[in-house]
Amino acid sequence: MDINFQNILVVTSVVLAVIYLFKKFSPKKSTGNCSKKDCGCS
Amino acid sequence: MPKLSDLKKGEQAKIVDVSSQEIPIKLLEMGCLPGNKVRLIQQAPFKGPIYIEINGSYVAIRKETARLIEIELN
Amino acid sequence: MSKQIKVALIGNPNTGKTSIFNSLTGLNQKIANYPGVTVEKKEGVCKLSRGVKAHIFDLPGTYSLNASSMDENLVVELLLNKNHKDFPDLAIIVSDVENLKRNLILFTQVKDLEIPTVLAINMSDRMKYKGIELDIEKLEKKLDTKIILTTNRTKDWVGEVKNLIENYKDLSSKIFLDTSIIEPEYFNKLKNIFPNQQLYKLWVVICQDVNFSNVSRQEIENSDFEIKSTSELKRLQQKETIKRYQLINNILKEGQTIDSSKAQGFRAKIDKVLTHKFFGYVIFLMILMAIFQTIYEWASIPMDFIDSSFASLADWVKINLPSGAMTNLLADGIITGIGGIVIFIPQIAFLFMFISILEESGYMSRVVFLTDKTMQKFGLSGKSVVPLISGVACAIPAIMATRNIESWKERLITILVTPFMTCAARLPVYLIIIALVIPDEKIFGLNYQAIALMSLYLIGFITALLSSLILTKILKIKRRSIFVMEMPNYKFPRIKDVFYTVFEKSKSFVVEAGKIILAISVILWVLATNGIGDKFENPRNYISENIEEISIEEIQTLEASIKLENSFIGFIGKSIEPVFKPLGYDWKIGIGIITSFAAREVFVGTLAVIYNIDNYDDSEGKKEEIKNIMARETDANGNKIFTLASGISLLLFYAFAMQCMSTLAIVRKETNSWKWPILQFIIMTALAYFISLISFQILS
Numbered sequence: 001m002d003i004n005f006q007n008i009l010v011v012t013s014v015v016l017a018v019i020y021l022f023k024k025f026s027p028k029k030s031t032g033n034c035s036k037k038d039c040g041c042s
Numbered sequence: 043m044p045k046l047s048d049l050k051k052g053e054q055a056k057i058v059d060v061s062s063q064e065i066p067i068k069l070l071e072m073g074c075l076p077g078n079k080v081r082l083i084q085q086a087p088f089k090g091p092i093y094i095e096i097n098g099s100y101v102a103i104r105k106e107t108a109r110l111i112e113i114e115l116n
Numbered sequence: 117m118s119k120q121i122k123v124a125l126i127g128n129p130n131t132g133k134t135s136i137f138n139s140l141t142g143l144n145q146k147i148a149n150y151p152g153v154t155v156e157k158k159e160g161v162c163k164l165s166r167g168v169k170a171h172i173f174d175l176p177g178t179y180s181l182n183a184s185s186m187d188e189n190l191v192v193e194l195l196l197n198k199n200h201k202d203f204p205d206l207a208i209i210v211s212d213v214e215n216l217k218r219n220l221i222l223f224t225q226v227k228d229l230e231i232p233t234v235l236a237i238n239m240s241d242r243m244k245y246k247g248i249e250l251d252i253e254k255l256e257k258k259l260d261t262k263i264i265l266t267t268n269r270t271k272d273w274v275g276e277v278k279n280l281i282e283n284y285k286d287l288s289s290k291i292f293l294d295t296s297i298i299e300p301e302y303f304n305k306l307k308n309i310f311p312n313q314q315l316y317k318l319w320v321v322i323c324q325d326v327n328f329s330n331v332s333r334q335e336i337e338n339s340d341f342e343i344k345s346t347s348e349l350k351r352l353q354q355k356e357t358i359k360r361y362q363l364i365n366n367i368l369k370e371g372q373t374i375d376s377s378k379a380q381g382f383r384a385k386i387d388k389v390l391t392h393k394f395f396g397y398v399i400f401l402m403i404l405m406a407i408f409q410t411i412y413e414w415a416s417i418p419m420d421f422i423d424s425s426f427a428s429l430a431d432w433v434k435i436n437l438p439s440g441a442m443t444n445l446l447a448d449g450i451i452t453g454i455g456g457i458v459i460f461i462p463q464i465a466f467l468f469m470f471i472s473i474l475e476e477s478g479y480m481s482r483v484v485f486l487t488d489k490t491m492q493k494f495g496l497s498g499k500s501v502v503p504l505i506s507g508v509a510c511a512i513p514a515i516m517a518t519r520n521i522e523s524w525k526e527r528l529i530t531i532l533v534t535p536f537m538t539c540a541a542r543l544p545v546y547l548i549i550i551a552l553v554i555p556d557e558k559i560f561g562l563n564y565q566a567i568a569l570m571s572l573y574l575i576g577f578i579t580a581l582l583s584s585l586i587l588t589k590i591l592k593i594k595r596r597s598i599f600v601m602e603m604p605n606y607k608f609p610r611i612k613d614v615f616y617t618v619f620e621k622s623k624s625f626v627v628e629a630g631k632i633i634l635a636i637s638v639i640l641w642v643l644a645t646n647g648i649g650d651k652f653e654n655p656r657n658y659i660s661e662n663i664e665e666i667s668i669e670e671i672q673t674l675e676a677s678i679k680l681e682n683s684f685i686g687f688i689g690k691s692i693e694p695v696f697k698p699l700g701y702d703w704k705i706g707i708g709i710i711t712s713f714a715a716r717e718v719f720v721g722t723l724a725v726i727y728n729i730d731n732y733d734d735s736e737g738k739k740e741e742i743k744n745i746m747a748r749e750t751d752a753n754g755n756k757i758f759t760l761a762s763g764i765s766l767l768l769f770y771a772f773a774m775q776c777m778s779t780l781a782i783v784r785k786e787t788n789s790w791k792w793p794i795l796q797f798i799i800m801t802a803l804a805y806f807i808s809l810i811s812f813q814i815l816s
Contacts (some may be wrong), residue, residue: 006440013445014642017635021714024632024777061354063347066522068600070357071180071221083384087393090489091498093603099218100603102485107599 044115047092047108049082056080057096059112069107073097080113121170122202123162123281126191126226127210128219129177130478130604132238135268136210137174138616140277159202164282173202176519179218181225181320182353192324195229196317206232206284208277210266213237214246214605216372220364221357223259224292228316232287233261234280240265248374255371260288268610293363295319298356319356323349386606390482400483407470415462422462426455445641453637453721454630464540465622467509472617475502476609484601494581495588496533497526497599504530504580507537508573511779513621515786522598525591529584531786532796535779536580538573538771541716545770546572548720552747553763568767575771628778632714633721640685640711640725647683655679685726699769699805700762700812702751713775761815765808773804 049055057078060070073096074080083100084093091102127133141160158174178188181195194200195207207226211219216237227233243249256263262280266273280287295315296303307315390396430451437443474480480502488498499521507514514534521527538546546569554568588595651658655678659671666674680686689703696706704726712719727745749757774780774797783793 004440006438006442009442010445010642013442013638017638020631020635021639061351063350066598066600067182067350067353067357068179070354071182071218072600072602073218073361075358075361084387084391084485086391086485086489088489091485091599093387093391093485097217098215100605102481102488102599102601102603104488104597104599106597 043112045109046080046094046111046113047105049080049092049094049108049113049115051082051085053115054079054081055113055115057111058114060110062110065107065110069101069103072099072101074101074111119168121164121168121206121281121284122204123170123172123284124194124202124204124207124231125172125174125210126195126207126222127177127236127238128179128212128215128222128602130602131177131210131212131219132268133177133210134174135610135613136208136236136238136266137172138613139271139274140170140172162278162281164278168282170278170281171202173204178222180222180357181229182323189324192320195226195231196320204231206234206281206287208234208236210236210238213239213243213248213250213265217361217364217368220259220368221360223261224360224364225316227259227261227290227292228295229320230289230291230314232284232289234277234287235259235261235263236266236277237263238266239268241267241269246374248372251371255367258367258371260290260292262287291316293360295356298359299352302352323353383605387482387603390479391485396482396486400486403474403479410466410470415466418462419459422455422459426451426458430455441645444645445638449637449641449725450634452724453633453640455724458626458630459544461622461626463543464509464626465618467540468621469614469618471506471509472614472621473609474505476607476613478604478606480505481601481603485603488599494584495526495529495595496584497521497523497530499599499601500526500530503534504537504577507534507539507580509621510539510541511535511537511776512782515779515782518786522600523596525588525593525595528593528787528792529587529591531783532587532792533580533583535774535776535796535800536576536583536772538576539716539776541776542572542770544717544720545712546767548723548743548746549758549763549766551743552758553760572767572771575768579772633718636711636714636718637721637725640707640722643685643688644680644683644726647679647686649682651682652679655682680726698812699808700759700765700816702749702757704749705757705762705766709769709775712770714777716770716775719770759816761812764815765812768811769804769808771804772800772807774800 043058044055046055046057057074057076057080059076060074065074075097078097081095082092083095086092089105091104092108093100093102095101125133125137137158137160140162160172160174162170162172164170173194175191175194176188178191181192194202195204197203209219209223209226211223223233223235237250250265252263252265264273264276264280266277296307303315303319306318310318390399430447433443433447433451437446474483483501483505484498486498487501491498491500500518503514503517506517511534514537515531518527518530518534521530550565550568554565557564559567655675656671658678659674681690685707686703689707692706692710693703696703696709701709704723707726708719708722711722723746727749746758747756751757780793780797783796784790787793
């Protein structure tokens with residue numbers, strides 16, 4: 001591929017896109033609470 | 043002793059006892075406490091929930107819960 | 117940096133808390149995650165004088181600190197944790213003037229946590245009409261707080277509130293009720309074991325599943341202090357509630373007079389009709405039908421406008437920017453991909469608008485009341501109706517809205533079946549495929565295409581009900597029949613509040629989906645325009661027809677399609693084609709399905725990008741409508757790709773498949789386990805595959 005300004009932009013955007021999707025869908029730690037039962041002590 | 047579930051549409055009664063452990067605290071916080079007046083506004087069809095007024099609060103509860111609340115008819 | 121004051125807005129549900137929040141912050145709001153009606157914490161900024169800013173947190177509505185559902189727990193957790201970054205400097209308790217007695221329970225509890233507290237008595241403009249009179253000075257003294265009368269009608273009170281926020285250090289933080297009065301023996305013992313802790317905090321921690329920094333629940337359990345049995349605790353909670361009620365009663369006897377002769381007639385009259393044994397249901401159905409009708413009627417005008425604007429934008433970019441790879445990416449990849457989703461904003465906005473009006477007006481509670489018994493037969497709760505209806509907009513806020521369902525079994529089933537409801541993201545896919553394969557003709561005055569769309573919504577709803585029926589039978593969880601729901605007053609929804617909701621929801625819907633679509637479009641475009649091998653480099657040599665006999669345009673089209681088939685995306689698509697072949701899809705649709713596992717609406721953008729590449733612009737350089745390109749698509753033998761059989765198979769696939777990462781993430785969060793989202797994903801997708809397979813094999 002020739003190295004010109006537009007190609008550099010394209011490559012940059014692809015890299016950004018991949019990083020974004022990767023970050024978005026990698027499992028995160030979450031803080032859940034009161035699940036397996038009814039909440040509270042009622 | 044009559045229960046809240048026996049109340050007919052439009053009738054009013056006084057709550058006497060709510061000590062059953064099965065009654066959610068939330069209902070008590072809504073004002074469902076001994077001595078307060080309760081009135082049945084609407085009964086959903088097919089033995090569905092009842093829509094009542096207690097102490098200025100408007101609440102819907104299921105029949106199962108209403109069966110645990112003792113009342114005194116006026 | 118100047119100090120920022122943190123303010124928590126706390127109050128019972130239906131007290132107009134959100135209106136106060138909107139009045140204080142305007143559009144300076146930020147909502148964590150997808151917005152439901154205050155299911156997540158909302159944050160906004162309110163400017164005070166001298167450059168000081170207040171951060172206002174609108175917390176989920178709660179009746180007390182004895183949390184009985186998950187969103188209530190959120191409030192308790194924040195208020196107990198002094199080290200939490202959002203721990204408030206002061207709390208504004210919003211209460212409804214008509215229900216002061218009940219609202220004050222929460223007020224006294226927050227006060228007992230030693231948080232400086234202001235009492236906002238909302239809807240004060242209704243006082244006269246309801247025959248209520250308040251002695252504010254007396255109440256302020258007795259409750260040891262500052263009271264502000266607020267209303268939606270005017271904004272005079274805003275300055276007063278800002279003033280109190282600014283001088284929050286002058287507010288009293290003395291407790292209201294000495295906790296040990298509830299049962300001296302028990303609480304004195306507790307006090308002796310944890311002498312440095314605040315008694316009421318300890319009590320709240322003991323009562324529920326929350327930890328706070330200084331003392332964790334574990335610590336209490338490990339100490340030699342004996343925690344009572346659940347029923348004992350409950351008895352104490354009852355005692356606490358009664359005690360608070362007594363104290364509040366005494367105060368209100370002095371500070372409030374109610375002339376009950378001015379009681380409500382309006383509410384009773386409307387309730388008589390809307391909760392009627394027969395007419396209640398008829399009205400509900402009519403409202404639903406009217407909503408769907410209006411959405412399709414009203415949305416078409418802005419949609420046409422958006423469609424043409426994006427087409428001209430792409431043309432403009434091509435003509436006016438220097439030619440090169442980036443310009444092509446912009447026009448064919450990004451603008452086309454984004455345009456595919458932006459066009460559905462009007463419909464989504466209308467959908468959100470109607471749902472928010474239904475909720476704000478107080479009507480939703482009546483529907484819950486009417487449907488509870490029927491929903492119970494399917495293993496759901498009447499409260500599941502709200503998530504199911506909002507699931508028609510988006511499953512994410514819908515699943516968050518299940519938090520007020522008290523029974524865990526009913527709540528879990530609601531979470532699991534809600535994604536079957538036809539969400540707004542399926543709409544773009546449905547519309548484009550229906551337009552392609554279902555004839556635009558009428559039978560008995562009904563349009564076939566409209567019937568197809570209606571059927572898809574029905575299929576979603578029926579599948580949701582049937583699956584809950586099955587789930588109730590197989591899930592081995594004990595069901596407890598708890599159900600307490602306030603029936604709020606009817607309110608005319610404030611236009612401003614509805615506008616904020618629609619704006620916020622549409623924005624987050626489009627921005628969230630838009631970012632994913634943007635990223636995927638970029639990657640797809642690059643994969644589709646690059647490749648290796650001689651077939652990709654010199655496609656002309658591989659044209660099977662005699663080049664001498666066909667026109668230049670035809671040569672170009674053939675070249676482009678050979679190039680695409682041998683690009684990276686073509687390579688990936690071809691290798692997964694065997695999986696989708698039995699369903700009647702070619703490799704391009706296969707790519708569309710794979711990418712839409714990120715979010716369903718990506719499908720349209722993906723096809724737009726792929727089809728755009730192997731189709732040459734016509735001589736004027738104008739873009740052709742994507743629909744026409746798709747209609748022309750044929751396989752190697754010249755048979756059409758989009759036929760009735762493959763179209764219906766594709767529609768059914770989208771109706772059943774679990775193609776939304778964000779929904780899975782929220783299910784994971786709400787059920788606190790990977791088990792449910794994984795099961796949901798596998799079962800729904802397998803179901804989609806087999807139903808599509810069967811329907812294609814029968815129809816073709």
